[in-house]
Amino acid sequence: MLEIEHLTRRFGGLVAVDDVSTVIEQGRINAIIGPNGAGKTTFFNLINGTFAPTSGRIRFRGQEIGGLRVDEIARLGIARTFQTTTLFNHASVLDNLIVGHRLRTQSTLWDVLAHTARLRNDERICREKARDALDFVGLSPIANRLAGDISQEERKRVAFALALSTEPSLVLLDEPAGGLNPEETEGLSELIRKFVQHGLTVCLVEHKMNMIMKLADKIMVLNYGKKIAEGAPAAIRVNPAVIDAYLGSEHAEV
Ligand SMILES: Nc1ncnc2c1ncn2[C@@H]1O[C@H](COP(=O)(O)OP(=O)(O)O)[C@@H](O)[C@H]1O
Ligand SMILES: [Mg+2]
Incomplete structure (x- = not known):
C-alpha cells in the first residue's frame, strides 16, 4: 500500500x-x-x-x-491523528467533525470559508458523513455535547472519527x-x-x-x-x- x-x-x-x-x-x-x-x-x-x-x-x-x-x-x-487532540472546545462534537473535515480537505483558510458559505447541499452530506464517523467510533450518544466537556478517552475517539471523516x-x-x-x-x-x-x-x-x-x-x-x-x-x-x-x-x- x-x-x-x-x-x-x-x-x-x-x-x-x-x-x-x-x-x-x-x-x-x-x-x-x-x-x-x-x-x-x-x-x-x-x-x-x-x-x-x-x-x-x-x-x-x-x-x-x-x-x-x-x-x-x-x-x-491518507489520514492521521496527532499525539495531542486539539478540538474546538466550545463547539459540539458533531460540529468539530464537520469543521475538521474541511480543514483536512481544503488547501487554504479561504477555501474553508468559501466552501462553508457556498454549500447548503454539501452541508447535509457532510453532516451525514460526520454522523457515520461518530457512529463508527461509538460516540453517537455524545454528538451534541460540547467538546470541552468530554473525557480524555472520548477525545481520542473524536480524533479517530476526524481521521475517518475524509474516508x-x-x-x-x-x-x-x-x-x-x-x-x-x-x-x-x-x-x-x-x-x-x-x-x-x-x-x-x-x-x-x-x-x-x-x-x-x-x-x-x-x-x-x-x-x-x-x-x-x-x-x-x-x-x-x-x-x-x-x-x-x-x-x-x-
Ligand atoms: N520541526 C522540527 N524542527 C526541528 N527539529 C525537529 C522538528 N520535528 C522534529 N524534530 C526533531 O527530530 C527528532 C525526531 O523527533 P520526532 O519525530 O518528534 O520523534 P518521536 O516522535 O519518535 O518522539 C527530534 O530530535 C526532534 O527534536
Ligand atoms: Mg512523537
Whole structure:
C-alpha cells in the first residue's frame, strides 16, 4: 500500500529520519516503536505532507506522494491523528467533525470559508458523513455535547472519527493510547481492530508495549532516525538490538 525508499529528513544538522526503507502492508496493523526523539512523528509528518522529504521516495498505491500538500495527500486517502487532540472546545462534537473535515480537505483558510458559505447541499452530506464517523467510533450518544466537556478517552475517539471523516484507506495513528488507563486502552485497541475489519490499513506509533504486542501484525523499530529492526512482534520482543535501544530501557511503557 505504501512503499518507502531511503526516506531521509534533516532539520539543520539533525537527521530526524535517516535512510528508512519499509513497506506498510495493506489490510494490516503496521506498528512503529522507538525511544522519544527516534523520528516516529517525523516519519508520519513526511507521509502526510506536513514536511517534504530531504531525500527518498514515498509511493502510495504506486503514486509518488513525497512533497505533495497535506490536503492533496488527505484526498488521496491518507489520514492521521496527532499525539495531542486539539478540538474546538466550545463547539459540539458533531460540529468539530464537520469543521475538521474541511480543514483536512481544503488547501487554504479561504477555501474553508468559501466552501462553508457556498454549500447548503454539501452541508447535509457532510453532516451525514460526520454522523457515520461518530457512529463508527461509538460516540453517537455524545454528538451534541460540547467538546470541552468530554473525557480524555472520548477525545481520542473524536480524533479517530476526524481521521475517518475524509474516508481514508490508510490511517496513521500517533500514540493514540497516551494518557489512557488499561481498560480504555483495550477499548481503543478494539476500535483499531475494527478499522482493519472494515478494510482500512493502519500504521500505529505507540509506547504501550502490551498493546503493540497484541495488536501489531508487524513492528518497525526506529532509533535516532534509523530503522534498527523490523518483523513480527514475537521476533522483535527478543531482538537484542531492540532490547538494548528500547525494550530494556524506561522508554517502553507496559
Ligand atoms: N520541526 C522540527 N524542527 C526541528 N527539529 C525537529 C522538528 N520535528 C522534529 N524534530 C526533531 O527530530 C527528532 C525526531 O523527533 P520526532 O519525530 O518528534 O520523534 P518521536 O516522535 O519518535 O518522539 C527530534 O530530535 C526532534 O527534536
Ligand atoms: Mg512523537
